[in-house]
Amino acid sequence: MTDLAAGRGFDPSTGSGHRKLNPSEQTNTPARARKRIHWLPYALVLPIILYEGLLIVYPIAQGIYGSFTRIELASKNPPVWVGWDNYARMFRDPEFWKVIQTTLTFTGLVIFVALGAGLCTALLFNRPFRARPVARGMLMMPWALPEVPVVMIFIWILSPQFGVVNILARMLPGVAENPQWLQVPGLAMGWMVLIASWKAFPFYSLVILAALQAVPQELYEAAKVDGASPFQLFWNITVPGIGTTLELLVVLASIFSFKQFTIIYLMTGGGPSGATETIVIRIYNTAFRFYDYSYATALGVAGFVVSLVIGIFFVILQARRAQENA
Amino acid sequence: MTTHAADAESAGKKYKVRQKVGQAALYVTVAAVSLLTVFPVYWMAVSTFQPNKYTLHFPPPLFPQEITVTQFAELFGHHPIALWLRNSFLIAVMAMLLCTALSVLGAYALSSLRWKGRSTFGLFLLVTQMLPEILVLIPLYVIYRRLNMLNSLPALSLIDAAFILPICIWILKGVFDTVPPEVLDAAVVDGCTELSVVWRIVLPLSAPGLVAVAVVSFFFAWNEYLYASILLGKAEFMPASVGLSTLKAIASTPVEQYMAAGMIFSILPVLFYLTMQRYIVSGLTAGAVKG
Numbered sequence: 159m160t161d162l163a164a165g166r167g168f169d170p171s172t173g174s175g176h177r178k179l180n181p182s183e184q185t186n187t188p189a190r191a192r193k194r195i196h197w198l199p200y201a202l203v204l205p206i207i208l209y210e211g212l213l214i215v216y217p218i219a220q221g222i223y224g225s226f227t228r229i230e231l232a233s234k235n236p237p238v239w240v241g242w243d244n245y246a247r248m249f250r251d252p253e254f255w256k257v258i259q260t261t262l263t264f265t266g267l268v269i270f271v272a273l274g275a276g277l278c279t280a281l282l283f284n285r286p287f288r289a290r291p292v293a294r295g296m297l298m299m300p301w302a303l304p305e306v307p308v309v310m311i312f313i314w315i316l317s318p319q320f321g322v323v324n325i326l327a328r329m330l331p332g333v334a335e336n337p338q339w340l341q342v343p344g345l346a347m348g349w350m351v352l353i354a355s356w357k358a359f360p361f362y363s364l365v366i367l368a369a370l371q372a373v374p375q376e377l378y379e380a381a382k383v384d385g386a387s388p389f390q391l392f393w394n395i396t397v398p399g400i401g402t403t404l405e406l407l408v409v410l411a412s413i414f415s416f417k418q419f420t421i422i423y424l425m426t427g428g429g430p431s432g433a434t435e436t437i438v439i440r441i442y443n444t445a446f447r448f449y450d451y452s453y454a455t456a457l458g459v460a461g462f463v464v465s466l467v468i469g470i471f472f473v474i475l476q477a478r479r480a481q482e483n484a
Numbered sequence: 485m486t487t488h489a490a491d492a493e494s495a496g497k498k499y500k501v502r503q504k505v506g507q508a509a510l511y512v513t514v515a516a517v518s519l520l521t522v523f524p525v526y527w528m529a530v531s532t533f534q535p536n537k538y539t540l541h542f543p544p545p546l547f548p549q550e551i552t553v554t555q556f557a558e559l560f561g562h563h564p565i566a567l568w569l570r571n572s573f574l575i576a577v578m579a580m581l582l583c584t585a586l587s588v589l590g591a592y593a594l595s596s597l598r599w600k601g602r603s604t605f606g607l608f609l610l611v612t613q614m615l616p617e618i619l620v621l622i623p624l625y626v627i628y629r630r631l632n633m634l635n636s637l638p639a640l641s642l643i644d645a646a647f648i649l650p651i652c653i654w655i656l657k658g659v660f661d662t663v664p665p666e667v668l669d670a671a672v673v674d675g676c677t678e679l680s681v682v683w684r685i686v687l688p689l690s691a692p693g694l695v696a697v698a699v700v701s702f703f704f705a706w707n708e709y710l711y712a713s714i715l716l717g718k719a720e721f722m723p724a725s726v727g728l729s730t731l732k733a734i735a736s737t738p739v740e741q742y743m744a745a746g747m748i749f750s751i752l753p754v755l756f757y758l759t760m761q762r763y764i765v766s767g768l769t770a771g772a773v774k775g
Contacts, residue, residue: 213642319542424729461616
């Protein structure tokens with residue numbers, strides 16, 4: 159068995175043809191010593207490739223194919239090939255462009271607010287103070303809370319009748335009545351951004367904090383001796399020190415907020431009058447409210463292209479970051 | 485000489501005052517941040533344990549005036565919460581077993597072995613990890629419908645596991661990476677085969693990582709809403725995430741029951757996420773950040 163495997167896996171270029179190793183060789187090349195079964199890694203990842211292939215890659219391929227057809231689930235008719243019709247419709251559809259705009263607004267604002275809050279809290283928690291572990295636990299609370307209860311809590315907090323947030327709102331000049339928080343387009347969008355950021359920022363904070371703690375303290379000491387101001391310390395030591403992490407997080411945050419479904423869908427469903435309808439919500443509504451599967455798959459392909467582009471950015475940054483760590 | 489000392493003293497005092505003010509400002513800011521993150525959770529607890537004559541009043545009192553626990557019994561009496569939690573539990577256990585088993589394979593291949601295609605495999609995982617769930621949902625719904633797999637808890641756990649698997653592989657890879665290669669080499673010298681090295685050495689040494697992966701996959705499936713809401717249409721299969729979203733505060737569900745349901749659902753995930761945060765962070769960033 160081993161011989162067969164070794165024979166198949168023999169690779170003359172690396173010269174690792176000796177399957178039977180004696181102890182002296184093992185001490186010379188300890189990392190190589192164990193690589194005996196050449197097919198083992200492939201056997202290990204095969205189930206994973208099959209599994210992800212069947213449940214994720216195959217449906218996506220089906221989706222891409224489906225976007226060129228007309229699907230009628232209710233009837234037993236097979237899908238009809240319609241070519242680029244769904245895409246032509248998409249590009250002519252003014253609502254599609256509005257959805258793109260809403261998606262960009264939402265995603266951009268969440269990246270800004272959540273990362274900003276994450277950076278500020280990380281800088282804050284990087285300072286030593288008593289009760290820091292407790293405060294850190296409290297900071298992580300929104301992140302640990304599942305999305306559905308987050309939605310439930312905020313529906314209750316934002317209730318126009320009894321919502322506790324109205325106590326604060328009433329303190330503002332010119333607010334005499336409890337606002338209809340989720341019925342006014344601008345307010346609804348604002349709350350979606352705030353809630354999504356509230357849920358996400360502790361994660362960013364934790365990651366930035368880890369990066370801050372990896373910045374060598376000697377740099378700060380040396381700069382202080384040379385008379386650097388706190389701003390100079392931040393700009394010339396902290397920012398370069400956590401730069402790659404921040405880049406990585408910008409990409410990660412854009413993926414996470416682009417994917418955001420549950421909070422928006424359960425709180426506004428995309429309303430009022432489409433004000434919070436990001437592309438993810440639009441795809442869902444098109445498929446499962448209007449039962450327009452073919453058009454929804456075309457929208458899905460558009461979303462796929464976007465997330466693929468962001469994904470590639472992430473891969474590049476992640477590889478760079480991993481290299482630095484190594 | 486004396487003036488010099490006095491100068492130094494006053495400068496020291498000034499420094500001390502400034503330091504005290506800075507400390508105070510630090511504590512105030514930390515308190516404000518903590519208030520912001522904890523208040524909504526606090527409010528859930530207050531609204532749960534207080535009779536609704538206090539909560540259904542504007543402005544509501546900010547501190548609980550009276551505590552009751554009857555709402556829990558009423559909640560279980562009026563809504564099939566027990567059934568929902570049971571469904572969630574079954575889905576989560578199946579996703580957990582599947583995901584943990586598969587992530588051991590993937591993590592070992594990525595961590596300890598050098599092979600052609602390793603980085604391509606990593607890339608494949610990263611890309612699947614980045615995809616929005618909705619993109620897979622529509623075609624998957626059509627496929628599941630054709631195969632008669634709608635309204636099946638195991639079928640739902642299959643897709644849940646598929647979405648969390650890449651993250652679990654990264655978590656476990658990070659843990660496997662910490663097993664010193666010398667230990668593995670020594671085992672091989674002592675006559676272990678490649679597979680028994682995994683079984684006898686790597687896995688026992690990575691027990692906390694295995695627990696982390698199990699917890700992460702369990703609660704991913706437990707929390708998941710989107711797939712569950714579409715792939716499980718029948719009320720008898722409804723998991724808690726979907727069930728809870730059907731409750732309407734005030735309109736049909738009294739607020740204290742509504743919030744009690746939210747609390748019951750979140751307690752375990754919150755506890756476990758807080759304990760496992762280090763691992764989850766490393767998984768979500770594909771190992772780029774150790775947390």
